[in-house]
Amino acid sequence: MLTFLFLFSFLFPNISIQSSDSISKPAKEFWFWNQYDLPRNAATKSSDETVYLKDFKKFGSGFSDSSNSLNQPVSSIFQLFENFSVGFSKPFTLEFLLLTHVNNPVGISWEFWKEDDLELAISVFDKKVTTGMIEKGIWQNSEFNSKSWKKYWNHYLLNFDGKNITLFEQGEMVWQKELDKTLEGSQLVLKSFLEKEPYMEAHDLIKKAAIFNQDLTEQEIASIISKVEKQISAGKLYSDKFHLMVGPYLNDIGENSAQLVWETDRASKAILTYGEKLPLEMSKNFDSGNDLIRTITLENLNPGTTYFYRLDLESESGEKLSTQVLSFQTAKQRGNPFLFGIISDTESRPQVNNQVAQRLWEERPDFLIHLGDLTDGGWKDSKFEWTMEYFQGTGVLTSRIPIATVPGNGDGDLHWYKQYHPQSGEKGFYRFDYGDASFFMLNSNPRKDLQKGGEQYVWLENEMAKSGAKWKFVVLHHAPYSADEDDYGNTWKEPGNQGDSQLKDLISLVEANEVDMVFFGHLHTYMRSHPLKGDKVDSEKGTIYVQAGGSGGNLEDNAPARTWFTAKNYRGHHYCTVQVVGDFLELRTYNLEGGLIDSFQIKK
Template sequence: MKRILSISLLLLFNLGQSRAQSEKKIAFGPYIQQMGTKDAAVCWSTLVGSMTVTDPSGKTDTIREYKQHAIYFQGLKPDTKYSYDVLNDGSNEGKGTLTTFPDKIVPFNFVVIGDTRTRNNVHKKIIEQVTKRDPRFIVNSGDLVSNGWSMKNWESFFEINHDFMKNTPYYPVLGNHEKDSPYYYNFFDLPNNERYYYFTVGDALFIVLDSEGHRTSIPAYTTEGNEDAYWEQSGIEYLKKEKEWLEQVLKLNHQAGFVFIFQHQTLYSVKKSRVEESKKVRAFWGDIFSRYGVQVFLNGHDHHYHHAYDKGVHFITSAGGGAPLYDIDAPQPETVNYKKIEHFINVEVKLDEAVLHVIDIDGNEFDTIKVKRRDVK
């Protein structure tokens, strides 16, 4: 049985807000990041100011500024539930719980969602269903918000996820709609270089890739026929370095019983207008996933559910978390199943197999995928 311990943090805030604003000391959070067997991070944001921007028509918009805070815990006990309070002022505002990862190979579950960027009502309902599964953590396969440079988008994101994130670690993937915004890196505290990273839980290895890279805007002087080449080549050296890193991580963790890889762009698209793009992404990665025995590759980007299988790897598009759904008009030879539907995936990692339960917005399971543990030494 997990033990419940209490952590209290005494923090003083001087926010310089009005009386009404100061009644709420925390703007976003608290929420959990960087979970381990003996360590964890708790983050939150406070409002520090605002500015206005007025367009030529006289319309004024207010943009708020936030300050980020983080506390790092060390010396915790594995597989133990802790309560924390970042305010310690008698209120519930700064309270949450965190459960450290196990240091032994034991069953657990986690959840995958994707493309939560618009239709906040759908995003909210998905998170309500996810919360019922009580996952150890969640991975969002990218496009968390519609525009990563819009603070209002992030305000909506944290409002929807507040109750969930204060008790459950949240691992994001960079999508094209994050737009490489500094807000993303300010709000999330992630392993490695934060753009691509990995972590482990029990017998499973989790690798998050960045499919977007350091790409710049196409200059105005670039002619139409050269736009694609400019876009593809602008970040190729970065992606090559990431590929070398991935191979090293897979070699280092060759004894993992389960390997899950996440990135935003799909390798097998069933959306006709994106089939050629997905082939280019697939060609870049080559046979690295099958060669190292990766069992499951999860992505977003195409707003529906799609399951493909090729050379021992399950390629799953899970992007039904809130963005407008896409029609499926180009099933591929590798396609196993597909559906235009809002959904998430609850993954049960057992001792000898992992079971992926694909669940719709109303809590109904409409697909199930079983993956055997790798035979490793």
């Protein structure tokens, strides 16, 4: 390596070389991942694993603050660097990484106060950056549009060299001011403005904060940006730390088996210990391999039984990490009651996903069904939408409750979807049975595949004929029936199609096979139909269609006139549970405060 560096510098004397190791180390650095946990005895996060942003909070949303740089309601106030100098008495650099993947305006501001006076503020809100400061006794503002990287990421460095303060966005200088001595001794506070996004907290926006006890060179700034961009592209939560990026979580549960999936940021060997009680008596060893996403299946388990498990990992360089002891239950045998949860369109809001997870955990469902759009576009080049959004919101629940999924248009290329959900097969459709029910899980992205003669149509026809289950459920992402206002024609201007016209053959097939319920998402509202057959209400032999697309995506709305097939409409985030007890089924739908918004029963 030294020989190479010597030759390179000899041949190219005007080009400097700087490795990432030569970047100045911050005096303090915080990453705000893994902020969510389950309550009480189910909690597993430790201070060794997670730095909680809430620990730096000085005031919460109940605090009334009218004196801020944005004139927006303040959600919370933090002081991150209380024991480090940021008072403009000597050089420093502040670093912040923001993830703004929401539809409504949110933001933060860095404010420097001296005694009771605001001296300097830099704010990021609604895709704009505003700088303000006192100049000759007058508050002066300037504003410019922010330029996000990968649409949703913004990286900021605030550099003070002892004389000038400079703001860098994505490594480019966007603002600079010469400061006088009046700012010496000022205190930094961080404010969040999140009122327009329900359930959002500052850690959902601020992913990294750091302070350097010196100003940084242009070369160091370029190196930092390059390192951060590589980290985000790889979906890594930390750039250098050995860590679990995903899981472990439960993907597929049978009466005698359980499938677990996890992902580390680097190659590692693993020991999975498990058993019906503590101390854990059984174990499986896994050698280090090239695959960072690992899938294992535990076999020879007992049906309807609670198991405990722990994962111990070691990287090739000897770094170690372990999970807390987690739990799962194998599938119940036929004839036993069971309850499953339904979520959909989690998309880009881990804060909403977490609210759903907290509510569903209190129900202790036997398993979950996800109706697609796990991400908002987590295709091959957007891995961060899986590791930094989806699993951040749902991971604590699926580490204990298995989840069965279908792909949505947001997961459309199936690149990461298949690796994280290997039970779904090469093309994203499959069948599983639980108790007295069969679940036919479809990939509705290629809608022609679900038309008469298509591969999935033929497969579904055959699988339904084979199934002797008492209850039959079809699960897909797109909408056979819809009361939506504009996805299938703008109903404020003209009649709509009231559903995806490419799924008419599917409707005929499921109704001919007396499928009990069809679950789908795609539209971010709730709709339950009357029992339907042959485009008519049929209370005796009809199929019920349930659209439950409200677990995270930006809310949509219904058509101005009630559709003929609708039994219940609701606009708001929600989730469902379905309980099956012999010949009896009950569907319940809840809002995120736990309020019941719909219920329906079937008696065979």
